[in-house]
Amino acid sequence: xxxxxxxxxxxxxxxxxxxxxxxxxxxxxxxACEIPNLIGKTQSNTSMHLAxxxxxxxxxxxxxxxxxxxSINNEKIQDIFNILEK
Amino acid sequence: xxxxxxxxxxxxxxxxxxxxxxxxxxxxxxxACEIPNLIGKTQSNTSMHLAxxxxxxxxxxxxxxxxxxxSINNEKIQDIFNILEK
DNA sequence: TTGAAATATCAATAATTGATTATATGATTG
DNA sequence: CAATCATATAATCAATTATTGATATTTCAA
Numbered sequence: 001x002x003x004x005x006x007x008x009x010x011x012x013x014x015x016x017x018x019x020x021x022x023x024x025x026x027x028x029x030x031x032a033c034e035i036p037n038l039i040g041k042t043q044s045n046t047s048m049h050l051a052x053x054x055x056x057x058x059x060x061x062x063x064x065x066x067x068x069x070x071s072i073n074n075e076k077i078q079d080i081f082n083i084l085e086k
Numbered sequence: 087x088x089x090x091x092x093x094x095x096x097x098x099x100x101x102x103x104x105x106x107x108x109x110x111x112x113x114x115x116x117x118a119c120e121i122p123n124l125i126g127k128t129q130s131n132t133s134m135h136l137a138x139x140x141x142x143x144x145x146x147x148x149x150x151x152x153x154x155x156x157s158i159n160n161e162k163i164q165d166i167f168n169i170l171e172k
Numbered sequence: 173t174t175g176a177a178a179t180a181t182c183a184a185t186a187a188t189t190g191a192t193t194a195t196a197t198g199a200t201t202g
Numbered sequence: 203c204a205a206t207c208a209t210a211t212a213a214t215c216a217a218t219t220a221t222t223g224a225t226a227t228t229t230c231a232a
């Protein structure tokens with residue numbers, strides 16, 4: 001059901017760490033190594049939430065050497081944030 | 087901070103019961119008495135989530151006799167659902 | 173003014189979720 | 203191949219949150 005997908009999207013954005021990750025990634029692709037500093041959380045904590053966001057289809061990742069580069073994987077998220085900023 | 091308001095809005099919509107309540111109210115004002123049946127939840131459970139949504143500024147209520155009539159109290163919610171339906 | 177309908181609230185329990193710490197994996201470099 | 207950097211994963215614990223069943227409150231009507 002589409003409702004379940006929507007509820008998962010809301011759940012993704014309803015937690016402070018994930019909300020901050022998404023906001024940072026809306027500015028563009030980011031290396032996993034810099035995200036903890038950008039949002040003020042630990043590496044482990046950030047990594048767990050990145051995994052959740054990825055599992056839920058909110059973000060995607062690509063590898064470059066030993067780095068992982070994350071970016072938004074859902075076009076609707078930018079639209080939603082645009083509405084909230086009005 | 088605006089972020090906190092946004093996170094609360096997402097939290098409101100991230101739980102199945104509340105999501106269903108909001109979806110029902112987007113069609114128009116509803117009596118508290120009919121919401122449990124409309125969403126398939128108990129009276130007590132529905133009432134608790136109505137209280138949360140009200141505290142968070144998502145919905146509002148007016149009295150008419152012994153009934154309570156609930157409706158959406160946040161213009162952005164319809165816009166968000168419009169995006170999700172695309 | 174008693175009873176019933178509509179609704180909220182409370183207390184207990186159950187379930188979910190996040191934070192933390194430590195460890196594991198995997199790629200790169202020397 | 204050993205060391206190191208980047209990152210993920212696992213286990214535990216704490217905290218938050220939802221559900222349930224019972225009861226309280228309010229309003230109306232007989």
